[in-house]
Amino acid sequence: MSAGIGTARGAALCVGAVLGPGVLVLPAMAVRVAGPASLLAWAALLCVSAQIATSFAALGTRYPDSGGVAAFTRRAFGHRAAAVVGCWLFAAVPAGVVAGAIAGARYTAAALHASARPALVFAAVLLALVYLANLVGLRLSARLQLVLTGVLVGLLVAVVVVAGPRVSLDRITPFAPHGVAGIGSAVAVLFVAICGWEVTANLSAEFTDPRQVRRAAMVSLAIIVVLYTGLAWCTVGVLGGEAGDTMVPLMRLLAPTGRPWAAVVVAVAAVLFTVAASVTFVAAGARAGVSLARHHVLPARLAVTRDGEPRRGVAVQAAAATLVAVAAAAAPRLITVETLMRTFAALLACVTLVGLAAAARLLPTPRQRVNAALAALTVAAVAALSGPFLLAPAAVAIAAGTRRRRTPPPDPPPPRGGSEAGRDAASTLHPRPTAMAARPR
Template sequence: MSAGIGTARGTALCVGAVLGPGVLVLPAMAVRAAGPASLLAWAALLCVSAQIATSFAALGTRYPDSGGVAAFTRRAFGDRTADVVGCWLFAAVPVGVVAGAIAGARYTTAALNAPARTALGVTVALLAVVYLANVVGLHLSARVQLVLTAVLIGLLVAVVVAAGPRVNLDRMTPFAPYGIAGVGSAIAVLFVAICGWEATANLSAEFTDPRQVRRAAMASLAVIVVLYTGLAWCTVGVLGDEAGSTTVPLMRLLAPADRPWMAAVVAMAAVLFTVAASVTFVAAGARAGLSLARHGILPARLAATHNGAPRRSVLVQAAAAALVAAAAAGAPHVITVEALMRTFAAMLACVTLLGLAAAVRLLPTRRQRLNAGVAALAVAAVAALSGQFLLAPAAVVVAVLIRRRRTRPPAPPHPRAGDDLSSLHPYPTAMTAVLR
């Protein structure tokens, strides 16, 4: 896509960046962790989401750059911090993609009324489609991504409209069966639901007018708040405790017994969006690996491309996803979708935290810095609530520091004729891949 997107398209792209496959399972996970008090977790995170969106919109307006958080942290804190952020993104993608594939497979299995073991085959098929698409260099166009975003929004609106009249306030009691600890646990897992606001900053260079960045951020924030509030309210008020025991909450909300055909519609939409979002994120992760290799953090062999496509980096991502999927299949009661989502959330919380810290350092006005600082403190609290799942981003930090001590990163190579210049940008993100 060429530069020149407006507020409407920017809003749709930002909404698509925040809404991901996690929406298929996160509301139920929150109920499992906190009961009806998960509504408090949603409220807290949506308030934090507003501050995060505002801070990244301010960064994007002042420093138009498609490099995302890594570009801002490089500007604020230097190469070492940017390398850590890039590695967090590179490591998080296989975890999140496998979690999304498992969730989509469960919806498909439920729609087909197939045995539970069928979900493993569907998961493998979804992952194969996602990674093969990236190996051959297929990228979703912005127009296709917008259509898929509209489909997802339509699905969520249909869920809220269909389930709203069946809300029963009696299901709200007992309100907090697991106490404040349960609310904290729900906040930690739900953080995935509000990730993606850095897309506002990533898109900033594409707007026809920098002032449209803030407008798009605020409009997309309004859409996200309405959708998530309605979905959380219906999940608690209609399913109650049952929400914590189902793996397909949206299907339960939209497909009552007298309309079983709706289950297939939900399953098809879930699979379609899971594949679409995952293709985009794998493309972003693979290009992050390409840039990390060119900066000397990952082996130089990963810097090779084929017709501009980072195939070796994609294959490394595919191998990592295969390991995660095999581990999940071998120990399904230990490496659950919830555990994968929490690990994914812990890494993204760390990425967001550093992005907000960069905003505190880079933004010009005291009000903007204060807003970013408050958001950073809130995200730090969310990261702390991740508990043992913080071991994953901590391990990445250790690995990066060891790698930097052993090899001094070379200067990025000068582009040659025919090079894909976009791959030289430090750590392009999902929205960069969409716009390409």
């Protein structure tokens, strides 16, 4: 498939990836561990999000490649590090997508006053929609994402407008009932809220013009900062400590209004948040799988694409998500939404950390390198707060290293007959700086 994403669709994909289903539950989870001081965690992470977004946008503009962070890591640190990073992303997607589907299904079930069993059906339907959207191709899903993102932004604005007048400063006291440790825990929980910038790097090669990567990132960053700030303030100022007692905080924000459409709006928002974010993550994960297969980290059959679309990668991601969903349904007390999101956050924190380290080494200007290095230090601290959830990236790293030792990569084959698939494989195996990269900055 030739590159065909413009600034508007790219921004929609970025917003959809970052402003994902986590927004349905993360504000409540943060209040539960930090109280109103979770606002400090939000402020810190939004500042870090700006650094991450600008660093990955600069990398995507200079080195557009469907391998994303793994491709940047390969340029900076070699094949072994790239294999580990690619596997982290590939393993993170099923956990994150299933967590989002369960969260979205809970909202839908609550709006319809349904029991737990229909909620499982809703989750299965949401997962099916996500993977079907990716099977039809990125171009169509990008158009769909543009529409979904517009609706989502409108819905969140509506929530903030309706809840904003009911904000009370009395609800922000005591401000930090759990102390500094609680704020640290909230940072680790909320990191999921800024995950997604590293995923959009996998789509950098799909843009019509590499310069549009930066434009799309900046537009989406402005939207995300405004919406997250409004939502965090309303959650604390309207619900206070009660926010930590509910898994449907958006519904609680709208419920006291007495408007009959409130529950329906929140249910629709839950579905759209889940689909919008998950479509981008699955697309990035499938493309990471293709790159890993071409470098002999995953089975070679996964590298086969049809019309430029990694449908086999999507199918493997769907199978993995199904296994995670079945395990979560069988052991709901052990495999909770919070457990899946924290695992997802730990994996993506490691991906982001290595990607920022690559940016600090590859970007051309001192200002860009310092920005990336500072962001990397912050993300390293956040990753350390993940505690036992770091066992997930450690296990994936060991498995990736074992796979590479068993099957060392041979010399890359030449492009096959000048076909698009051959050219894409060659560019992934031997990524070369683009004209933009060669131009002095």
